[in-house]
Amino acid sequence: MDSAQIDPIIEKHRGKPGDLIRVLMEIQHENHWLPREVLHKVAEVLEIPFSRVLRIATLYKTFSLTPKGRNEVHVCNGISCHLRGAKQVMEAVERATGVKAGETDAHWRFSVESGTCLGTCSIGPEVIVNGAHHARMTPAKVADLLKRYP
Amino acid sequence: MTRLHSAAELEQLRAAILSSRDPAKPCIAVCAGAACHGLDSLRVANAFQREVEALGPAAGVEVRVTGCHGYCEKGPNVVVGPAQVCYFEVKPEDVPEIVESTLKGEVVERLVYKHPATGEKAVHMSEVPFYKHQTRLLMGDNTRIDPMRIDDYLAVGGYAALAKALFQMTPDQLVDEVKRANLRGRGGGGFPAGLKWETAKNAPGDERYVIVNGHEGEPGAFMDRALFTGNPHKVLEGLVIGAFAIGSHRGFIYTRHDSPQLVKHIEQALAQAQEYGLLGDDILGSGFDFHVELHFDVGIFVSGESSALMRSIEGLPPEPRPKYIRTSVAGIRDKPSNLNNVETWANVPQIISRGADWYAGIGTEGSKGTKLVSLSGNVVDSGVLEVPMGTPLRKIVYDIGGGAAGGKSVKAVHFGGPMGGSIPVHLIDAPLDFDELAKLGAPVGAGGLLVMDEDTDMVEVARYFLEWLTKESCGKCVPCREGMWQTMKVLEGITKGKGKSGDIARLEDLNDVTGAACLCALGKTAADPLRSMLRYFRPEYEAQIARGDHRGDEAVGSAAR
Numbered sequence: 001m002d003s004a005q006i007d008p009i010i011e012k013h014r015g016k017p018g019d020l021i022r023v024l025m026e027i028q029h030e031n032h033w034l035p036r037e038v039l040h041k042v043a044e045v046l047e048i049p050f051s052r053v054l055r056i057a058t059l060y061k062t063f064s065l066t067p068k069g070r071n072e073v074h075v076c077n078g079i080s081c082h083l084r085g086a087k088q089v090m091e092a093v094e095r096a097t098g099v100k101a102g103e104t105d106a107h108w109r110f111s112v113e114s115g116t117c118l119g120t121c122s123i124g125p126e127v128i129v130n131g132a133h134h135a136r137m138t139p140a141k142v143a144d145l146l147k148r149y150p
Numbered sequence: 151m152t153r154l155h156s157a158a159e160l161e162q163l164r165a166a167i168l169s170s171r172d173p174a175k176p177c178i179a180v181c182a183g184a185a186c187h188g189l190d191s192l193r194v195a196n197a198f199q200r201e202v203e204a205l206g207p208a209a210g211v212e213v214r215v216t217g218c219h220g221y222c223e224k225g226p227n228v229v230v231g232p233a234q235v236c237y238f239e240v241k242p243e244d245v246p247e248i249v250e251s252t253l254k255g256e257v258v259e260r261l262v263y264k265h266p267a268t269g270e271k272a273v274h275m276s277e278v279p280f281y282k283h284q285t286r287l288l289m290g291d292n293t294r295i296d297p298m299r300i301d302d303y304l305a306v307g308g309y310a311a312l313a314k315a316l317f318q319m320t321p322d323q324l325v326d327e328v329k330r331a332n333l334r335g336r337g338g339g340g341f342p343a344g345l346k347w348e349t350a351k352n353a354p355g356d357e358r359y360v361i362v363n364g365h366e367g368e369p370g371a372f373m374d375r376a377l378f379t380g381n382p383h384k385v386l387e388g389l390v391i392g393a394f395a396i397g398s399h400r401g402f403i404y405t406r407h408d409s410p411q412l413v414k415h416i417e418q419a420l421a422q423a424q425e426y427g428l429l430g431d432d433i434l435g436s437g438f439d440f441h442v443e444l445h446f447d448v449g450i451f452v453s454g455e456s457s458a459l460m461r462s463i464e465g466l467p468p469e470p471r472p473k474y475i476r477t478s479v480a481g482i483r484d485k486p487s488n489l490n491n492v493e494t495w496a497n498v499p500q501i502i503s504r505g506a507d508w509y510a511g512i513g514t515e516g517s518k519g520t521k522l523v524s525l526s527g528n529v530v531d532s533g534v535l536e537v538p539m540g541t542p543l544r545k546i547v548y549d550i551g552g553g554a555a556g557g558k559s560v561k562a563v564h565f566g567g568p569m570g571g572s573i574p575v576h577l578i579d580a581p582l583d584f585d586e587l588a589k590l591g592a593p594v595g596a597g598g599l600l601v602m603d604e605d606t607d608m609v610e611v612a613r614y615f616l617e618w619l620t621k622e623s624c625g626k627c628v629p630c631r632e633g634m635w636q637t638m639k640v641l642e643g644i645t646k647g648k649g650k651s652g653d654i655a656r657l658e659d660l661n662d663v664t665g666a667a668c669l670c671a672l673g674k675t676a677a678d679p680l681r682s683m684l685r686y687f688r689p690e691y692e693a694q695i696a697r698g699d700h701r702g703d704e705a706v707g708s709a710a711r
Contacts (some may be wrong), residue, residue, distance in 0.1 A: 018465040027406055044483030056228050059467055061449035061621075062407065078369035079600060080526035080566065082614055116449070118408060120370030121526035122185045122533055131410075133188030 005030055006038055010045045017048045021058055022061055032072070033064040061116070068103045069111040073097065074128040078117025081124035085138070089125045092112060092139035094136040096146045110146070153427040154558075155435040157313035160304075162488035163426075168299050170476045173232055175210040176252045178179065178202070179293045180240075181227035183218025183376055187411065191226035197245040206655055209253065217292045217380015221280045222533035224263075229293045232358035236274040237261040242488075251576070257449075266552070280531050283549045285512070287520050289536045297415040300422040303383040311499035315391045316436040319502070325351060326396035328498065337363055337491030338566070338595045338671070340378045341518075346488055350478040353486035359491040361463075361482075362389055364405035364412075365447050365454030367620065371598030372660040373522035374492040376404070376534040379412045380420035381496070382617045386442070388498030390429065394458040396488055400441055409447040416444060424535045426652075455670045456489045457481070464557070469626045470670035491596070493522055513539030517583045519580050522595055527564075530555050537582065543709035544578045547601055553685050558603040566595025568615040569675035571682030572608070591682040606624035608687040609694050612680045613641035619676050631674030633664035637680065649695035654684065 010024045013019040019066045023042055027034060034057055043050040057063045090101065093112055099105045102115040120126060124136035127145065134145055152186030153682055154160050179185075180195040198213045199567050205211060219227045224238035230252055237258065238247060244261060251258050255556050265279070272278045273295075295302040303309070316326055350358055366374040378385055389401055401414060420442055423429040431439045445463050447453045453468035460482045462468040480710060481487025497519055501509045517539035523546060526532045530552030537546060543563060547553065554560045564572040571592035573580065580590055589598040602611065616638035625631045637660045661677035668674050684691065 010175055019465075020465040021446065021448060021462065025446055028448075029407075050306075056465075059450065059624075063448065077618075079611075079618075080370045080532070080590055083527045083600070083602065083606065096194065116367070117369035117372075119189045119366070119375045120185045120222075121372060121524070122527075123188050123225070126188070130670065134190055144478075 007041075010038075014045050015047055017046050019059075020046060020048060020053065024053075024057055024060075028063055030122040032068045033066060036065070036088055049115035067104070067108075069108045071110050071128055072108055073112045074115040075101070075112070076116075076118060076120075076124060076128070077114045078124070079122060080117070081126060084125050086125040088095070088139045089127060089137050089142060091145070092142035093127065096143045109150070151180075153425065154703070157317050159433060160309060160313055160567055164304050164307075164310075167305050170399070171305065175212065175232075177212045177214055177231040178248070178252065179214045179216045179219070179229045181217070181219045181225060181229075182215050183222065183225075183292075183380060183534075184343035184372060184409065186218070186225035186227055191240075193242050194226045194228070194240050194245065197242040198249070200579045201245050201249045203248070205253075211249065211252065212294060214294075216294045216295060217297050218289075218376035218534055219293055219503040220284075220289055220462075220534045220536075221278070221531065223406045223531045224280075228391055229275060230292040231293075232291075234279075235273055236263060236275050236278055238263060239258070247573065249565075250598075251349065252255065253493065276350065279552070280533065280535070280550055283539050283545055284536050285520050286536045287500060288377060288384070288493065288522060289380075289534065292376075295381055297382055299378055299424065300383060300511040303381070307385055308499075309387055309678075312387050312390055312504040313434060315502050316434055316438060320674055321351065321395045321397060324391065324495065324502065327506045328395070328501060330518075333494065333501060333502045333509070334517060334584060335491060336493035336497075336521070336596065338569075338593075340579055340594070343490055343494050346478050346490070347392065348380065348474060348487035350398075351688055353479045355485055358398045358486040359397055359402070359482050359488070360389055360393045360396060360401045361403070361459070361487060362403045362492060362495055363404070363454065363456070363459060364403060364492045365459065365490050366406065366492070366596065367447065367451040367622075368569075368596055368598050369455045370526050370567055371524050371533045371596045372526075373524040375406070375409060375412055376458060377496055377522060378492050378523075379409065379415050382415045383423065383551055384496045384499060385492055386419055386429070388495035389442070390433065390440055391498050391502055392488065392490070392495065394438055399439050399489070400443075402443050402445055402463055404445045404447065404463060404665075407448050413444075424658055427483070434585075450624070451619075451705065452624045452670070454671050457671060458670065459489065460469075466625070469624045470672075472669055493597075504576045507688065514581060514583050514586075516585045521582055521594070523582070523597045524601050525551050525599050525601070526589050527600040528555050528558065528560075528606070529553070540581045542579050543599075546582065546599065547578060551601065553605040554601060556603070558605065560601055561604045561606050562602045562608070563592070564600040564602060564611070564679070565592040565598070566678075567598050567600075568619050569671065569678055570595045570598075571678050572602070572611070573682065575684045576695050591678070591685055593678075600673055607645070608683050608690050609641060609644050612683050613638060613645055615643060615679045617677070618693065619672065623672060627668045627670075627673050630669075633660050634673075634676050635662055637664070637677065641680075644691065647694075647698050649698035651695065653695050654688070654691060 011022045043053045097110040104111040228237040239262045334340045334344045363592035560570045
């Protein structure tokens, strides 16, 4: 964690309890996970009980309380992708990375998520790696795709 | 940018923008909507920009990076004006040829629409099957607007309705106009927007709020994002008019955090509207003040429910509350709060500028205007489309969507995602109408229409929706938290060949309890997909259960036992 990047984010919201979700979202986008000491800092600066910070941080699926791998692999599991074969794509991703949805491999290379619909149903099934969309995926294409992310 | 102090100054600015543009000159609109963006349409846009820059300004060709055109299946989409020539699946290497042909007034034949069966070509937007059956009142401007430039919105008549509302109408007249138009909420409930406005307007208290619900958490629904990302000012204009009508000086936009373009376009729209004096203090010199804040959902479906959404804006966990006092009376911080969906707000400017009578002339007896639909699943041509209310689903699925993909036949269509319902293909002549489809058990919801082909396992679809919902429940109501889980377990047993007789009765029991005993729509309607399937596809359930029953002693029974 680089506190030089995170501290200014928290400072912007000093004394504003209503900004809790916003500040956690900004830290998540910047740091990819929410370390416990950061949550303590958020509680202190926004003047909120730590228990409430933890409740919000554990409720929303976007927030992660554990570190993520270098590459975040998001396999869309929306209904349209599901009807078009997302399950088989997910199985191929699990085989290629050696981890299941929600897990990170021992070398911190991949974190795999079974993600919600991003509204790009027309080009599904989709695998999104580090925010980049890979459209019309098939199980056969998965291994080659993931090789591009060391 | 100069701040506008009156309606007259707005019209002067509009005239200046229009006089600097020549509508006869070619304009190349490159779609950067979610799907096209996912197909790397920005590389196509960059190629166009480089090509046109090399030609120099004398050539008079303009390149515009726009929001969603609608025909997502065939992205990246390019539309060349003024003749509206449509090119599909455009790659960066196609760009020089398109620019060259455009300058000569010719068409690149190999990139236009070709009918998959007949091979017949369609060059212009008005001839392409996907577009020609539509009435694009809300989406039509998307190809004409760069969402990052407010001037593009002004060029198509933007904010004229706001000026009319502020200077020629009273708040009461505005509420009355929306009531007479019978604009019904596009977010799922179909509640008349005018009545909601009236309740919020008349609720006791000095402070009241207006809210745009842009959560759109339902899988398979992507029309609100297409509209909001592609034309943010249309939604904003509707919101400011609504605020003036209701007497609100503070508004909230609640939307998704995971769509970077959407966030960027909304932030830019708010900043530009503020600079022009169309938002903020003393809007257009009228003395009316209105400020807007942007809030985000960070990943839970239930926060799209109105009372949960309002808790979330307060920074609290998004748990719904009972609604015997409506949120339009006591919402955010217990102040009257009027919440409408993105598409509902976007309908407001045209109702004010063209009148309630015009609007009420479109659609059916009970459902007026047009409806955005996101078409996906096992369909040839998916995307975002807009049709008048009352349009038969057959027209949407076959004429616009091209029927089931891969030469298969359509088995069912499903509306409303995990809280909607499926109807079999023999009912596909049903009209797109709030009341008619609710009667059939497939309420329009927000407008996500899913096509399911002959291979679809209806037990598996119901199981999928319940599995999805169990992860989205806030957990406050036991019947929702536990009931959905048990229902899912029974369905899981059936799909694994471990069904047993009595499962259907158990499912119906569970449906009755969750339907009756949950606080919010998530729990109340969680059983709706299953209900619709037990109504229309019961033999399929019975057959799968029988498969489990016949396994004799080896069968371990349903997982719920």
